[in-house]
Amino acid sequence: MKIATWNVNSLKVRLQHVLDWLALNQPDVLCLQETKLQDENFPIEEIAAAGYQTIYSGQKTYNGVALLSKQPGFEIVSGIPDLDDAQKRVLGAVYGDVRVICVYVPNGQHVTSEKYQYKLKWLAALRDWMRDMLAKHQKLVLLGDFNIAPEECDVHDPKLWEGQVLFSVPEREAFREVLELGLTDSFRLFEQAEKSFTWWDYRMMAFRRNMGLRIDHILLSGDLAKTCTACVIDKATRRLERPSDHAPVMVELGI
Numbered sequence: 001m002k003i004a005t006w007n008v009n010s011l012k013v014r015l016q017h018v019l020d021w022l023a024l025n026q027p028d029v030l031c032l033q034e035t036k037l038q039d040e041n042f043p044i045e046e047i048a049a050a051g052y053q054t055i056y057s058g059q060k061t062y063n064g065v066a067l068l069s070k071q072p073g074f075e076i077v078s079g080i081p082d083l084d085d086a087q088k089r090v091l092g093a094v095y096g097d098v099r100v101i102c103v104y105v106p107n108g109q110h111v112t113s114e115k116y117q118y119k120l121k122w123l124a125a126l127r128d129w130m131r132d133m134l135a136k137h138q139k140l141v142l143l144g145d146f147n148i149a150p151e152e153c154d155v156h157d158p159k160l161w162e163g164q165v166l167f168s169v170p171e172r173e174a175f176r177e178v179l180e181l182g183l184t185d186s187f188r189l190f191e192q193a194e195k196s197f198t199w200w201d202y203r204m205m206a207f208r209r210n211m212g213l214r215i216d217h218i219l220l221s222g223d224l225a226k227t228c229t230a231c232v233i234d235k236a237t238r239r240l241e242r243p244s245d246h247a248p249v250m251v252e253l254g255i
Contacts, residue, residue: 002027002099004250005216006237007199011035011066013246014159015043016178017237018068022050022156025234028070029095031102033145036067039168042066057088058127065091065102065144083125098255099137101130102117108165113246119147123174131181134221139255145220145246147178150176150185154214156195166213186218186251188232198233199246206239216252227254 002091011032015131020103022030030052035042037058047054047068057078058064065088067073080090080236092101103126108119148171152158155167178183187196197212206212220228230252238247 001029001098001253001255002095002250003029003031003098003141003218003253005031005033005102005143005145005218006248007033007104007216007244007246008246009034009065009246011037011043011241012041012232015046017240017243019046019050021234021237021248022052022068025250028053029100030068030248031064031072031091031100031143032060032066032068033064033102035066035103036061041163055091055093057091059088060148063088063104065089065104066104067091067093067100068115069093071095073100075099078127080122081127083122085122086131086254090123091194094137094210096255097139099133099140101133101140101142103142103146105146105148107147108171110166111163111168120170120174123171123178125176127174130178130183134182138221138223140220140221141224141251142178143216145216147215148172149198149213149215150175150217153194153215154197156197156211156213161213166215179219182220182222184222186220186225186228186231187214187249189225189228190231196233197247198236198249202245216246216249218249220251220253224253224255228252229254 198216200207
């Protein structure tokens with residue numbers, strides 16, 4: 001089973017990239033973030049023509065998440081229960097016996113901002129919800145754009161980013177608390193090339209200079225981590241014309 005995540009930074013702009021990527025990689029489930037589309041504008045027909053079913057939760061201009069899958073998803077959840085949040089950042093479904101939860105964690109803007117406090121509150125709510133979900137689902141995948149680089153090796157210049165949003169200690173601790181519930185960072189199950197990143201700023205020729213961060217993650221429950229045979233970042237998409245600033249990440253599970 002192949003499961004992938006990709007922050008497309010506007011599905012309207014990047015639709016053909018997504019369709020081409022689906023055709024080439026054939027994931028069973030692809031989770032998208034930052035679709036930036038209202039539900040009535042979601043490209044259902046184009047994606048169906050590619051052989052994929054869709055579940056989506058969107059809003060105009062900002063945020064938006066979607067699940068594209070070869071098989072139908074059931075037990076759909078949208079949003080974190082008990083968290084009063086109008087932003088469309090969470091979408092989940094069950095495929096077979098695997099619970100898949102796609103998240104777009106708030107960016108936080110700056111460590112001194114209200115948006116940063118919102119991010120920490122949001123992450124605490126996610127942690128509490130994941131504790132309940134893991135008690136119900138032995139096979140669970142939590143994936144998406146976390147807007148957190150967990151370790152120094154996930155940042156091109158840790159000294160430069162020290163104390164900054166995406167790499168601040170409270171954010172990294174919040175990420176660690178989610179892992180400690182019984183989840184595994186699938187990328188670190190395997191030997192990976194140094195300076196492996198998933199996001200590069202559009203400015204300062206950041207991609208060409210590999211000035212990136214690894215902030216897109218696929219976290220696996222214990223049962224699924226045992227079956228994981230690969231986790232890869234597809235940097236090729238970042239070289240396309242008008243690319244997303246994020247690259248897709250995909251795991252292969254032996255189920």
